[in-house]
Amino acid sequence: MDTKIKDVAKLAGVSVATVSRVLNESELVSEKTRRKVQEAIDAMNYYPNATAKYLRSRRTMTIGVIVSDINVSYYAEIVKGIENMAYSRKYKVIICDAQNQMDKELGYLELLLNRTVDAMILITPLVADEVITDLVDKDFNVGVIGRYIEHPGVPCSLTDNVKFSKEVVKHLIDMGHRSIAFLSGYPDALDSYERLEGYIKALREHQIPFRPELIESGNFNEEGGYAAFKRLAGKEIPFTAVYSANDEMALGVYAACAELGIVIPNDMAVVGADNNRITKYITPKMSTVDQPKYTMGALLAEKLIDQMNENKFESQRVFKVDSELIVRGSSDLAING
Amino acid sequence: MDTKIKDVAKLAGVSVATVSRVLNESELVSEKTRRKVQEAIDAMNYYPNATAKYLRSRRTMTIGVIVSDINVSYYAEIVKGIENMAYSRKYKVIICDAQNQMDKELGYLELLLNRTVDAMILITPLVADEVITDLVDKDFNVGVIGRYIEHPGVPCSLTDNVKFSKEVVKHLIDMGHRSIAFLSGYPDALDSYERLEGYIKALREHQIPFRPELIESGNFNEEGGYAAFKRLAGKEIPFTAVYSANDEMALGVYAACAELGIVIPNDMAVVGADNNRITKYITPKMSTVDQPKYTMGALLAEKLIDQMNENKFESQRVFKVDSELIVRGSSDLAING
């Protein structure tokens, strides 16, 4: 079997408690003893058994992250922010790819109940608010990204979907468009709903009638955006601009337009959302809305870790991060490429 | 404190051993007892403490995955394959984003030594082969994706980079190109090296002189591909085709060409690699090489789990999966769009 703390203690000529103190960087060890113990640790090539430590210390230094699809750039970037912050605080991250299925989300939440993880971060989850608040009421640590939870114990990291969606639509109106289609994502996703809300509000504010026929759903992916645009184009209702609730669907619109001989931005203005890296590299460059994805992940992870360690417990609970409209060639004729 | 196994045992009127047997689905429990225990578990809303289980059973049911960047679609898709297979076998996945830094890889490898994870999967790692083989010699479970390790204890999942790169170049030669540039990825990555090797071999087989000036590195990302193409174009060495070692860099080439007024495929043929989802949606559609990324991850995870559970120990160790050249409009004038 492996070397254990007892063996190190024997070699160093101290008690196991002292070795444990050295391992955990306690102040209560004389420099001389510390060095002696460290030498024994190195000599025996000792690694403390993490599982024993977890059991005894009642924490696993692990955070679970439930995400609907890790192969979506938007989510991956948030996860990256979480992972890097966690790493710097000596926490590990368990990735839970729920594939947009609520039962899988629920299944992963058990990791919290059985103490596999110290905390769970939910990214735009499907489960009901009460599932989350019940957990928190039982003293489990849960944070949420992309949705607001009305409960003082739940840190949230959010963008203002309504606000930036209004900006997008206002921009299109400013460019002279009066008939603007909207591509929504998963029907049950909050982001879809709120972005639609912003779209409708902006129309109202500019006295442009809302036409439900100009709304189609594209499930947040390229294929869905492509198909949704084809449906819109098939309706023969004239429109000159599309606001797509994310960049992936907007790329599908590019493909559909190319096929139909519709030139962007001359015949059709297109704006996406999320500022996927590729938006800068396609032609024409895609107008979009930058979301500080990495920051949202990192901020929330930090808050959650602080909360678990009861630092800054009274600090801010809800992080509303700012989005920024980026106008590029797909919605502005005056811009090259 | 939480309910523990002892409490359940008391309520059910049995010993803790019996409860443990029910929990672990042992055969050695009568149906009647099983039901009685299950009722107590449900009544008390009991969840077994995973950390205690880990310590006692000497396994954590957790696999670590070291990846250089989780926000690269190619890697994310592999991780997805691993995660889903692991989930179906009741394993969890810890994600380790090493940011392409060898010291971070080394740091994450400690999770194996301190028993935080039962096994580690390395995706195109930077660390030397001996680091891996040493670990395996000490009986740690390690699997590798995207690199071959000469050691009977290391499962590997690979594509034949040389082979498909030769196919790509042969395709370009068949299309009439004689001056073909190559965009390599990170200089120290094996994928870069092998894809370059295939490129050079194909040229040689077709008696086309190899010109080192036509090689540029683009670090596997859009920005790098864009800059690399600009450098190539600046050299004023004529070339009519580019083979980019991945799709992201090839997208950078699209952007650079758009800026320089070079029309793909008429003035410049472009082929990428990895079959990123976006290749089907940009204009012209990008020729690329499909890699069964998800399968590579899933196969390796399955093998590693089987190995830990000593099933099928003698089965295949190295999985060479087939790649497939997909010719689209970016390299074939006869194809629309």
Add this chain to the structure above:
DNA sequence: TTGAAAGCGCTAACAA
């Protein structure tokens, strides 16, 4: 088929 009891390797009172 069930139960008693040892102990996984560590941390954290408490005592010295």
Add this chain to the structure above:
DNA sequence: TTGTTAGCGCTTTCAA
């Protein structure tokens, strides 16, 4: 500043 020791909650012999 250091040591002694009692568990953390579970699994797994071994015995019945």
